[in-house]
Each structure stands twice: as structure tokens, then as C-alpha cells.
Amino acid sequence: MKKFIQIVAVCFSVCLILAGCDNGSSSSTVESTGPQRDTVIIKLMAFTPDTLTVNKGDTVVWINQDIVAHDVSHFPDRAWHSDTLNPQNVFVKVIDDSSSYFCSIHPTMRATVLLKK
């Protein structure tokens, strides 16, 4: 049992470190003029942040950290969409336009990507 807690603790800290690195790399490019990379976490049936503001040409990475499969689909017509994202799967897209999107598996899950003016 003790060993198990240790394993969980180690996994958790690895996750934290990885998440930290990810933030670090994106925040280090804040001052640069090139395209940036933003992350949306899918967890507990929500896209977080539910409104993400990016520059045209930025890359957004969606990570499914939930316990069930989701997808990322342009609202309402699925003009663009990811494949089904099983837990831990990732979807990457370059953003050229503001857009509302949803999960077509759970259509009550909605969020937005906005272009900076």
C-alpha cells in the first residue's frame, strides 16, 4: 500500500514536471513574434480554458485528460474536427479563425477559440 502511494506520488510529480515544462516553453515564447503554442485540457467533461484567445497562426493542442473519449469539432457543422480522442490522446490544430467548437460525442460540451484583435 505504501509502495503504491509512492508510485502515485512519483507519477504525479512527473506529470507536474511535464506540465511545468510545457508552460515554461510557451511562456518563454510570449515575447517572441513567431507562432505560439497553447494548450486546452479536456477534463471532467469540460474544455479548459473554455475561451482561449490566440493570434492567427498559433497552434492549439487539446489533451484529453478525462476518463472517457471526447472529440473536438467545429460548432455546429463539424467543418473541421479531430478523430475520437481516447483518454491521453492529443489533437493539434493551427488556428486561422475564431470558432466555437464542441464535443460531438457529448454535444453539451462547448468552448471557443478567439483570434486576438
Next chain:
Amino acid sequence: MKRMRKSMNWLAVTVALILFVPAAKAQSQNPLSDPEIASVAVTANQIDVDYGQLALKKSHNADIRKFAETMISDHKNIIQQATALAQRLHVTPKTNAMTQSLLNGETATMKTLKAKSGTAFDKAYAQNEAAYHEAVVGAVKTKLIPETQNAELKGLLQSVVPLLEHHTMMAKELASKF
């Protein structure tokens, strides 16, 4: 139409009674143990898988079939996680009065659903999904989570609440189309 609505209300009330009355009674008398909670959790999920499989067998409506496929996939996923966690924690699911009342409710609802076909089935399935999920969310929040001793099991139940709430909203939206 009026009779239909009446019968649907009756269905919702029955589902609520099956889940809540024993729950309320049991809560005041004896709280469930973790093995009993594991049994209730697995059973409640399996019942919705069963309803989904019936819908795939009976319905030709694309929206109903898509919803049923999501229910089967999501609830199977939760069963897997609950079973894996129970094994890891050496908790053996233990059948109890609440498991039994869930199963009795399933038998009654299955009988009602199987007797219907076409749009009448689709509507009854969607409305039962809304009522069933709402009742299960209530039971998870007010009984299962508070009575769970193990922190990980409690955590799993807590993480399932948003999923059940979205399923409820989806079912209500689906039902409104009929």
C-alpha cells in the same frame, strides 16, 4: 398524447422512487460499506449499458443510436475503471438491497421499453435516460459519495458526477426532439 405524457411522468416517478426511497431509507438506517458501494456503482453503470444495447437493437433513429453508443462506451469505461480500482484496493463488490432495487427497476423498465416500437420507443428510451441519469446523479451525490470511506473510490465517484450530469442534459435534449 396526454396519455403518453402521463405514462412518461409515471416512468420518471417510478425510476426516482426505485432509487431514492431505498436510498433515503438505507441512509437513515445503515450506510453502505465500500464493497456495497462498488457493487451499486458497477450495477448502475451496467444497467445503462443494457438500456443502450436495447436501443441499438430496437431503434432506427440516428440520434438515438448515436446517443446509445455513447452511453455504452462511457458506462463500460467507468465499469472498467471501477472494477480495476476495486481489484487494486482488494475491495470485492458486495450485492446489497440498493443493487437489488436497481436491478428490479431495470426489469420493470425493460418490460415497458420492450413493449414499445418506432417513435414511441425512441421517446420512451430518451425520457427514461433523462430520468435514470438524474436519479443516479442524485444517489451518487447524496448517498454514495458521502458514505464512501476509501479516498480513491470517493474520488472516482466524484469524477463521474460531471459525466452523469452531461448525460442527463444530453438525454433531455434528445427527449425534447420527440
